[in-house]
Structures are given as structure tokens and as C-alpha cells.
Amino acid sequence: MPHSPDLARLALTVLQPGFDGSAPPAWLRRALSEGLGGAVLFARNIVDPDQTADLIAAMREDNPAVVVAVDEEGGVVTRMEAASGSSWPGNRALGTIGDPSRTERVAAAIGHLLASVDVTLDYAPSVDVNADPDNPVIGIRSFGDDPGLVAEHGAAWIRGLQSTGVAACAKHFPGHGDTVADSHLELPTVHAPAALLRQRDLLPFRAAIDAGVRSIMCGHLLVPALDPAAPATLSRPTLTGLLRDELGFTGMLVTDAIEMRAVAALHNPGEIAVRALIAGADAICVGVSSEEGESVYVLRDAIVAAVHDGRLSEERLAEAASRVVALAVWHADFAGARLWNERDDDVALGLATARDALRVTLPGRGPAPAAEAAIPPLAAPPLVIDVAPRLNLAVAPGTPTGLYAELLDNLPGTLGVTVRADSPALPDLAPHADRPLILVVHDAARHGWAAELVAHAVRQRPDTVVVETGMPGEAQGSVYIATNGISRASAQVVAHLLVHGQ
Known part of the structure; x- marks a missing residue:
């Protein structure tokens, strides 16, 4: 069966690479014009809101539908305010206060900042239940150790952010809270039995889906109760069987950054991307790209080759690309109706929230x-x-x-x-x-x-x-x-x- 002449474009659509510099490099602009579907911003790309707005506008000149993503959780994980510290406390502070309406307002304030520079997708909130107090990477990024509280505040955060026309991304599916390893450095294992996972870790993801979350990020986690053979990122039973078929999620599923050692120690980047797409992921986050962007094209070519070899069906790739495009369309539909607020009011909300926490x-x-x-x-x-x-x-x-x-x-x-x-x-x-x-x-x-x-x-x-x-x-x-x-x-x-x- 012949393949679509747009196969290379479909493969580019599912990639969300990072890049260096405060302006889009030539390779990125070329890739965007060829159909690159996303890009992720880090602190290294951001000087101030005006520069960031100009950066994103330049990217949209080459692909108006590009999904521009950023990690802006509030609290310790901030990209827009990395130089000064966040104007808003993070999830643990919000969980400590225990007022979901406050959580919704804080998320909306973060959304105002992101919407003002035309960000499409915020890789937040973390809806991990911090079940292990020795967790080295979640901790204060979680709303707490109670599944019901995390579910309630996660849903409120999602509603608040998405009210501003910025898509939320609940992470790290199926739950990174019960680990003592950092997936940036090694592959963590979640040892909980399936029944506990469903009662504890999956509850906030169910609530996020019910709240209409537009995206979910899968974590680089080995969860033997779900799949003893592969990390969640590469596990079809986890991403398709559980998240899609059982929980009913229909939005865009994005991987955590594939250069993280949890998966990078197992396979080369192209193989990780292919296996993640086969498992059910729709978008591949790549935090680090080569100086001239060659690494992005290596990923594209690996995906195309997997389709030609019969490992990855063209239908699966097209489905993934369609979900990326659907997210971009959702964002564009908000263009004339974004919610704004006075910056001083949002900052005052952050101070009051920090004090109450x-x-x-x-x-x-x-x-x-x-x-x-x-x-x-x-x-x-x-x-x-x-x-x-x-x-x-x-x-x-x-x-x-x-x-x-x-x-x-x-x-x-x-x-x-x-x-x-x-x-x-x-x-x-x-x-x-x-x-x-x-x-x-x-x-x-x-x-x-x-x-x-x-x-x-x-x-x-x-x-x-x-x-x-x-x-x-x-x-x-x-x-x-x-x-x-x-x-x-x-x-x-x-x-x-x-x-x-x-």
C-alpha cells in the first residue's frame, strides 16, 4: 500500500523540540515552514514578556498553528520568571490553603501571563499524589499526599488556566508521586499494586479528564502492575489500554522530554519517538536539539522509516498529528476572546496566596x-x-x-x-x-x-x-x-x- 506524500510532514507535526537562543534559529524556522507542529520554550529562550511575544510571533510567521509549549507550574518550576522567581506560589502552597477557588484564580493569573505572549500549551499542572515524602522530584510540586485533594485542586487549576485560552497538561501519567528516583537521572519504579494505583494515583487524572484537560503528559516510569516490560512512555497497555480505552481521554498525549535518562538509557532518540507513538503518544517532547537542528530531522526520518517498515502504522501517525492540530485549533478559537487581567492584581493575588500558605x-x-x-x-x-x-x-x-x-x-x-x-x-x-x-x-x-x-x-x-x-x-x-x-x-x-x- 503506498504511503501519503505528506508522511514527512506528519512526522514533523508530532515533534515538540526545544532550541537555543532568544530568537528562532534558521533551522527552526525552516522546520516550521515544513510542518513542525510544536516547540517548547525554556528559561534559556526567555528574556521578558515583550521579547517572548516577539519570539512566538516570529515562529507563527512560519507556522501559524505551531503549538508553543512551556513549563509554567508556578512556584519553583517557572520559565517565564526564572530570573526573578515566580509571582505565584506552587501547588503545595495551594493545597495547604485548601481553597479550590483560590487555586483556580492563581492558575488563571498564570494563564494571563502566558496568554499575553501567545503560548499555546502549559505543561502543567502536576497532578501527582506525593505519596512518598522522600520523593526527590515531585514534593512541593504536588498539591499534597491526599488523592481527593490533589484531584480537586488539579481540576480547579485546569479550569482556571484554560479559561484564559491556554491549554493545560496534567502530568506525569500514571503518577510520579510514589517514587524515590528522579526520572531526569534514572528510571523510577512505582511498586504499588494496580488496585492502589487506581484508588490513589489515577484519581487526579480522572478528575483532570472530567475537567476537560486538553493534554496529558506521560511520565518516564516503570509501573510493573500496568506493564512490567516497558516504561509508561513506551507502554501501549498504559497509554492506550488504560488512558485511552479505560479512562476515556481523547486529547493530546505528550511525552516527557525524551533526553531524560529514564528512557535515554534504554534507546536512541529516534527509537524512543517511534515506540512512544506506537504506544499511543501523540507528541514527542525533546528538550535539547542540536545546534543546526539535525537531531530534529533524525527524529522525523526515524518516524518515517518506521512507517515504511510497517512498525508504525500511517493511521496511528495521522491520528497523533490530528490531535496536535486539534489542540492548535482549540487555542486559535480563543484568539478573540482571551481573558485578561491587570498585572498588579495578579501579583497581589500571588502575594496574598503565598502569605496564606x-x-x-x-x-x-x-x-x-x-x-x-x-x-x-x-x-x-x-x-x-x-x-x-x-x-x-x-x-x-x-x-x-x-x-x-x-x-x-x-x-x-x-x-x-x-x-x-x-x-x-x-x-x-x-x-x-x-x-x-x-x-x-x-x-x-x-x-x-x-x-x-x-x-x-x-x-x-x-x-x-x-x-x-x-x-x-x-x-x-x-x-x-x-x-x-x-x-x-x-x-x-x-x-x-x-x-x-x-
């Missing part, structure tokens, strides 16, 4: 909202020690994580020191005895060296204020503040709380 523990008391905690203002400019473990690879390099800059703005004379895992020692505290001491930590309970530093500091200085920006642990110090996430908004409200008191 704070939990403060004083000696002899349990965690309480900041509004209910009596914290005296700092008596002098403090010494801020940022105990900074390396964050996972989902976080853009250079994303601000500490508190020092915000405290310095609020209280001139503040001193800052950063301590990292490769040199895990506190500075000499004696010369700073007249200064308040603030320790900023992230997931200290997961990092033994960080936990030891906190304990050591509190022994020397019982008046130490500990600010935990990750998963809260055992409260220590004279004041223990859990921000429930990393964002510029969170840093600002904590600095204001410490400087002005409550």
Missing part, C-alpha cells in the same frame, strides 16, 4: 497560619545562611531560591552566606552574635547534611529562625516558618513578616 511553629505550639502567630520583628539586620542543596533538574538553573535578597531590600545591612553540599559547614557565628540568625533550608529532612547544620546552628543559637522552603519537617529554632514552596512571592511575604512582625 505560610505555617509558623513557635516553641510548644503546633503549626499555625502566619496571621495567627505572634512573631516579634527583627531587632537588627540579620545574618542569613542559605543552606542550599542542589534542586532537581525540573528547576531552571539560576531560579532564585533563598531569602537574602528580599531581606536585604527590607532591612539594609543584612548579611548573606550560602552553604552547599560540597562544603557543608556553618560560618563562624561568634562575630555575628549581635545579629539575628536566619537559616533558609530546602527539604532539610531529605538531606542529612542540611539537617545536621540546622541542628548545630540551633544548639549554638537557640534564637535561630528556620525557614523551610520545601517539604516541612520537624520544627526547630525559636521560630520555624514553612513556606510550602519556592517563589518570589513566598520570599517577599516571609521577609515582610520577619522585618515587620505579626
Whole structure:
């Protein structure tokens, strides 16, 4: 049976590569004109909203229907605001507040930012249930460890974002929350039995589908209860049998980035793309491309060859491409009716949400909202020690994580020191005895060296204020503040709380 002369164009349609630079390179523009269906933006592509809007407009000159995607979860995973930190706290903060209407409003605020530059697809929200507190890559990116809460807030987030004409993408199917490995580095295994997966991990995806989510991202996860032989990305029983046939999802299914070691250690990129399409994926996310784009054409040619060899049916490829196009059409249909909002109002919402998510523990008391905690203002400019473990690879390099800059703005004379895992020692505290001491930590309970530093500091200085920006642990110090996430908004409200008191 002869194949369509548009086979190469169909193969390009299902690809969503990343690229370098703040303007579209020549190879990308050529590929777009030949039918490349998508592209993903990272922090390396983004300077400010005006530049980003110009970048996307230039891409649309070559393919008006290109699906432009970005990872903008709010909180620690931000691309649009990687240089400054997000204006909105992330999922754990929203789950801690527990108000789905607030979650919907925050997602809409993120949507306003993305819609203003004409982004098509946000690779968010994470609807993973954070079942394992030692999870190194989900943690604060999850709404929590309760499936019902994650389902409710995930659906609210999707409604809020999609109300602005930006498509949401629930991830990481079938659930990355019950793992102790990071799929950027290795293949995680989810050991839960099928019954537990359906009761816990799949519940938020069912809710996302019911909420009308336009896209779902599959995770690079080995889930033996679903398929003992292949990771979810390459598993037809998981992607087609479960997600399509059982759960009834009809939107666009995109892979996580195929250069991640969880799958890159198993096959070459072309083989991963082909196997993912056979399994039921519609779009292939490729975070890194070669300088002249040759790697994108290698993927195209591998897909075309698989059709000619009979491994991948042309009907399956055409179906995948049609779902990519359908997403682009949905986005275009919003062009004249996008919801806008004043930037100042959206930022104010982020600050109020970050403040409401704070939990403060004083000696002899349990965690309480900041509004209910009596914290005296700092008596002098403090010494801020940022105990900074390396964050996972989902976080853009250079994303601000500490508190020092915000405290310095609020209280001139503040001193800052950063301590990292490769040199895990506190500075000499004696010369700073007249200064308040603030320790900023992230997931200290997961990092033994960080936990030891906190304990050591509190022994020397019982008046130490500990600010935990990750998963809260055992409260220590004279004041223990859990921000429930990393964002510029969170840093600002904590600095204001410490400087002005409550």
C-alpha cells in the first residue's frame, strides 16, 4: 500500500523540540515552514514578556498553528520568571490553603501571563499524589499526599488556566508521586499494586479528564502492575489500554522530554519517538536539539522509516498529528476572546496566596497560619545562611531560591552566606552574635547534611529562625516558618513578616 506524500510532514507535526537562543534559529524556522507542529520554550529562550511575544510571533510567521509549549507550574518550576522567581506560589502552597477557588484564580493569573505572549500549551499542572515524602522530584510540586485533594485542586487549576485560552497538561501519567528516583537521572519504579494505583494515583487524572484537560503528559516510569516490560512512555497497555480505552481521554498525549535518562538509557532518540507513538503518544517532547537542528530531522526520518517498515502504522501517525492540530485549533478559537487581567492584581493575588500558605511553629505550639502567630520583628539586620542543596533538574538553573535578597531590600545591612553540599559547614557565628540568625533550608529532612547544620546552628543559637522552603519537617529554632514552596512571592511575604512582625 503506498504511503501519503505528506508522511514527512506528519512526522514533523508530532515533534515538540526545544532550541537555543532568544530568537528562532534558521533551522527552526525552516522546520516550521515544513510542518513542525510544536516547540517548547525554556528559561534559556526567555528574556521578558515583550521579547517572548516577539519570539512566538516570529515562529507563527512560519507556522501559524505551531503549538508553543512551556513549563509554567508556578512556584519553583517557572520559565517565564526564572530570573526573578515566580509571582505565584506552587501547588503545595495551594493545597495547604485548601481553597479550590483560590487555586483556580492563581492558575488563571498564570494563564494571563502566558496568554499575553501567545503560548499555546502549559505543561502543567502536576497532578501527582506525593505519596512518598522522600520523593526527590515531585514534593512541593504536588498539591499534597491526599488523592481527593490533589484531584480537586488539579481540576480547579485546569479550569482556571484554560479559561484564559491556554491549554493545560496534567502530568506525569500514571503518577510520579510514589517514587524515590528522579526520572531526569534514572528510571523510577512505582511498586504499588494496580488496585492502589487506581484508588490513589489515577484519581487526579480522572478528575483532570472530567475537567476537560486538553493534554496529558506521560511520565518516564516503570509501573510493573500496568506493564512490567516497558516504561509508561513506551507502554501501549498504559497509554492506550488504560488512558485511552479505560479512562476515556481523547486529547493530546505528550511525552516527557525524551533526553531524560529514564528512557535515554534504554534507546536512541529516534527509537524512543517511534515506540512512544506506537504506544499511543501523540507528541514527542525533546528538550535539547542540536545546534543546526539535525537531531530534529533524525527524529522525523526515524518516524518515517518506521512507517515504511510497517512498525508504525500511517493511521496511528495521522491520528497523533490530528490531535496536535486539534489542540492548535482549540487555542486559535480563543484568539478573540482571551481573558485578561491587570498585572498588579495578579501579583497581589500571588502575594496574598503565598502569605496564606505560610505555617509558623513557635516553641510548644503546633503549626499555625502566619496571621495567627505572634512573631516579634527583627531587632537588627540579620545574618542569613542559605543552606542550599542542589534542586532537581525540573528547576531552571539560576531560579532564585533563598531569602537574602528580599531581606536585604527590607532591612539594609543584612548579611548573606550560602552553604552547599560540597562544603557543608556553618560560618563562624561568634562575630555575628549581635545579629539575628536566619537559616533558609530546602527539604532539610531529605538531606542529612542540611539537617545536621540546622541542628548545630540551633544548639549554638537557640534564637535561630528556620525557614523551610520545601517539604516541612520537624520544627526547630525559636521560630520555624514553612513556606510550602519556592517563589518570589513566598520570599517577599516571609521577609515582610520577619522585618515587620505579626
